[in-house]
Amino acid sequence: xxxxxxxxxxxxxxxxxxxxxxxxxxxxxxxxxxxxxxxxxxxxxxxxxxxxxxxxxxxxxxxxxxxxxxxxxxxxxxxxxxxxxxxxxxxxxxxxxxxxxxxxxxxxxxxxxxxxxxxxxxxxxxxxxxxxxxxxxxxxxxxxxxxxxxxxxxxxxxxxxxxxxxxxxxxxxxxxxxxxxxxxxxxxxxxxxxxxxxxxxxxxxxxxxxxxxxxx
Numbered sequence: 119x120x121x122x123x124x125x126x127x128x129x130x131x132x133x134x135x136x137x138x139x140x141x142x143x144x145x146x147x148x149x150x151x152x153x154x155x156x157x158x159x160x161x162x163x164x165x166x167x168x169x170x171x172x173x174x175x176x177x178x179x180x181x182x183x184x185x186x187x188x189x190x191x192x193x194x195x196x197x198x199x200x201x202x203x204x205x206x207x208x209x210x211x212x213x214x215x216x217x218x219x220x221x222x223x224x225x226x227x228x229x230x231x232x233x234x235x236x237x238x239x240x241x242x243x244x245x246x247x248x249x250x251x252x253x254x255x256x257x258x259x260x261x262x263x264x265x266x267x268x269x270x271x272x273x274x275x276x277x278x279x280x281x282x283x284x285x286x287x288x289x290x291x292x293x294x295x296x297x298x299x300x301x302x303x304x305x306x307x308x309x310x311x312x313x314x315x316x317x318x319x320x321x322x323x324x325x326x327x328x329x330x331x332x333x334x
Contacts, residue, residue, distance in 0.1 A: 120276050120297075129166030133159040133268055137261065144257055150234065152257065153223040156264050160220060161188040163271045164195070170275055171199050201274045201322045208316050209270070212309060216267050219260045262308035269300050273317070280317070281326055290333040 136159035143152035168191045169176050179185055186194065195202045206213050225231060232238045233248040243250075273280045282288045282299035302314050317323060 123170055123275060126166050126170055126275060129162055130272060133163045137264060150226050154227050156260055157220060157223055159264055160267060163268050164188060164191050167195060167202065167271050167275060204320050204322050205270060205274060208320050209313055211311060212313055216263045219263055266305050266309055269305060277326055287327060287330060290330045292333055
């Protein structure tokens with residue numbers, strides 16, 4: 119919804135599509151591709167936030183020139199984006215849990231272990247003690263966390279989406295934003311710690327409350 123950042127809707131749409139693709143890939147049996155698609159979604163949305171505060175790199179990104187790795191981008195955001203820095207600090211448990219889940223996908227994506235081989239898992243699943251149910255549970259958990267992560271990064275870029283979802287403040291916005299309210303219910307139902315209240319306790323969000331809180 120931000121006019122000055124409208125280009126970055128392309129990144130949001132792409133990350134959403136990658137998560138959708140991961141579901142179809144998993145249902146079709148392409149398990150390694152499914153996990154890779156989720157990882158791509160996470161890296162793509164990190165790139166979005168990085169480029170939104172470092173527009174000088176946008177030309178290099180478009181021209182496929184040398185570009186930072188995901189780990190370097192996360193480090194940059196932690197050092198130079200104050201909003202990302204605060205939210206990641208307040209929600210550190212979530213970011214740590216999500217990072218651990220992503221790291222677990224590396225073993226699958228890079229084919230470490232016989233259970234990551236298609237034919238072996240199909241023919242010798244008992245011998246290698248492959249547990250498809252456990253893998254699906256892991257996939258569903260990772261997918262849910264990825265959606266929560268996407269919401270958090272989107273909020274940093276366009277926090278009006280969070281305010282629209284806040285029943286205490288959404289009617290104090292005396293304009294009609296093109297941004298849509300984020301799904302707080304999904305976040306609450308898919309993470310054991312109350313991320314929403316933690317998010318609303320940040321200075322990042324309190325600045326919004328101060329800006330619009332005096333409105334009728």
